Amino acid sequence: MNIIMIMIIKIIMITVIVMMITMMNIIMIMIIIIIIMIIIIMIMNITMVMIMMIIMIIVIIMVIMMIVIIIVIMMIIMIILIIIIFMMNIMIIMMIIMIMMATVMITMMNMMSIMMIIIKIVVIMMNIIIFMMIIMIMITMMIMIMIMIMNMMIILMMMAMVMM
Numbered sequence: 001m002n003i004i005m006i007m008i009i010k011i012i013m014i015t016v017i018v019m020m021i022t023m024m025n026i027i028m029i030m031i032i033i034i035i036i037m038i039i040i041i042m043i044m045n046i047t048m049v050m051i052m053m054i055i056m057i058i059v060i061i062m063v064i065m066m067i068v069i070i071i072v073i074m075m076i077i078m079i080i081l082i083i084i085i086f087m088m089n090i091m092i093i094m095m096i097i098m099i100m101m102a103t104v105m106i107t108m109m110n111m112m113s114i115m116m117i118i119i120k121i122v123v124i125m126m127n128i129i130i131f132m133m134i135i136m137i138m139i140t141m142m143i144m145i146m147i148m149i150m151n152m153m154i155i156l157m158m159m160a161m162v163m164m
Contacts, residue, residue, distance in 0.1 A: 009082075012081060012097070015101065015104065016078065023067055023071070029115075034059070037122060040126070051129070063118075070111070
């Protein structure tokens with residue numbers, strides 16, 4: 001019985017370690033995405049950089065919060081599991097381990113979906129910024145044309161004055 005208990009605890013510990021490693025991988029992927037985004041932003045101008053920095057900070061905070069919450073939930077589940085192990089028989093323990101594995105899988109899937117949503121939001125933001133930049137360029141072009149017309153007018157005025 002004791003040997004079985006030790007084995008079960010070991011299995012649980014391994015699952016936790018695997019979970020932690022997968023979490024780290026997710027964090028790494030997020031960091032890489034953020035670095036790529038920042039590089040893209042650096043190509044754009046400073047105001048855009050400021051806006052995107054704020055967005056990135058919000059995203060990072062959201063991800064960290066998610067990870068912390070999941071880790072806390074997993075720890076609570078672990079504590080509950082250990083209590084149950086010292087109260088019930090082997091079959092129920094096996095069932096609980098299976099359920100825990102399933103919950104881990106589900107949480108991972110949820111994390112992935114959330115990641116996808118964040119990426120989509122960032123892409124939409126990028127598109128909006130590009131559109132804004134195009135509008136800005138159009139406005140600057142209009143101003144340039146206006147200035148050119150003004151210059152032409154002034155030259156004509158000068159010529160008229162000379163003629164007079």
